[in-house]
Amino acid sequence: MTGGEAPFREELGRAPGAYGEVLLRRRAADDGEHLELVVDGVFAMDDVDTATERALATEALRRCRGQGLTVLVGGLGLGCTAAAALADPRVAAVEVVEVQPPLVDWAREGLLPALPVADPRLRLRVGDVAAHLSGTRARYDAVLLDVDNGPVFLVHPANAGLYEEPGLAAALGALRPGGMLAIWSSAPVPELAGRLAGRSGAADVEHVVLAVERDGRRHEYALVLGRRAAQAS
Numbered sequence: 001m002t003g004g005e006a007p008f009r010e011e012l013g014r015a016p017g018a019y020g021e022v023l024l025r026r027r028a029a030d031d032g033e034h035l036e037l038v039v040d041g042v043f044a045m046d047d048v049d050t051a052t053e054r055a056l057a058t059e060a061l062r063r064c065r066g067q068g069l070t071v072l073v074g075g076l077g078l079g080c081t082a083a084a085a086l087a088d089p090r091v092a093a094v095e096v097v098e099v100q101p102p103l104v105d106w107a108r109e110g111l112l113p114a115l116p117v118a119d120p121r122l123r124l125r126v127g128d129v130a131a132h133l134s135g136t137r138a139r140y141d142a143v144l145l146d147v148d149n150g151p152v153f154l155v156h157p158a159n160a161g162l163y164e165e166p167g168l169a170a171a172l173g174a175l176r177p178g179g180m181l182a183i184w185s186s187a188p189v190p191e192l193a194g195r196l197a198g199r200s201g202a203a204d205v206e207h208v209v210l211a212v213e214r215d216g217r218r219h220e221y222a223l224v225l226g227r228r229a230a231q232a233s
C-alpha cells in the first residue's frame with residue numbers, strides 16, 4: 001500500500017446475528033492480507049497473530065492423556081482454536097458451539113481459511129455455549145472457551161456467568177474425570193484461576209501468561225487451565 005491510499009477492505013460476509021450485525025472482511029497490510037471479524041460494529045478479532053488462540057487448544061490437549069479425545073470449543077471466531085485441536089492426531093471429535101449463525105454459515109462455505117471444514121471429525125453447531133454446557137453430560141476430554149476477550153472484557157454481558165461458580169461447575173461437569181477446562185483471556189486473570197482452584201471438582205489449576213508483540217507493543221494474554229478431578233463433586 002502506498003501512503004495516503006485507503007487500506008483495501010473486501011467484505012466477505014455481512015449479516016444480522018444474535019447480538020447485532022456480524023461482518024467478515026479482508027484487509028490489506030504490509031505483510032499480506034488479514035481477515036477481520038466485527039460484531040455489532042466492534043472489532044472482535046483478526047488473524048494477525050493467532051498463537052494464543054491456538055495455544056488454548058494445544059496447552060489443554062498437552063495435558064490430556066489417551067487417544068480418541070473429544071473436544072468442545074466455545075466460540076468459533078476465525079476457527080484457529082478448532083483447527084489447532086484438529087491438528088492433534090489423538091483427537092477424534094471437535095464440536096464447536098458458536099452463537100452467531102452467519103459465522104457458522106460462512107465457515108461451512110469455506111470462508112475461514114484456518115478451519116479445515118471438510119475434516120469429518122469437525123461438527124459446527126449454532127448455539128450459546130453456556131446453555132450447551134449446562135445441558136450436557138460428562139463427555140468431553142477438553143472444553144476450550146474463547147467467547148469473550150476474557151472475563152475482564154465481556155463481548156456479551158450474558159457471558160459473565162461462564163466465569164462464575166455455576167458456569168465453572170457446568171464446564172467442569174461437561175468433562176470426563178481427568179478432562180481439561182481451558183479459558184482464554186486478553187489479560188491476566190489470577191482471580192479466575194483462584195475461583196476455579198477453589199472448587200472441589202477442580203484439580204491442577206494453572207494460570208499461564210502468554211506474551212505477544214503486536215504493533216510494536218507487548219501484550220499479555222492468559223490461559224486458565226484446570227482438570228476435572230477424578231472424584232469430582
Ligand SMILES: C[S@@+](CC[C@H](N)C(=O)[O-])C[C@H]1O[C@@H](n2cnc3c(N)ncnc32)[C@H](O)[C@@H]1O
Nearest residue numbers: 053075077078079080081098099128129146147
Ligand atoms: C474471540 S472469538 C473466538 C476466537 C477463536 N478462539 C479462534 O480461534 O478464532 C469469540 C467467538 O465467540 C462467539 N461467542 C460469543 N459468545 C458466545 C456464546 N455465549 N456461545 C457461543 N459462542 C459465543 C463469538 O460470536 C465469536 O465468534
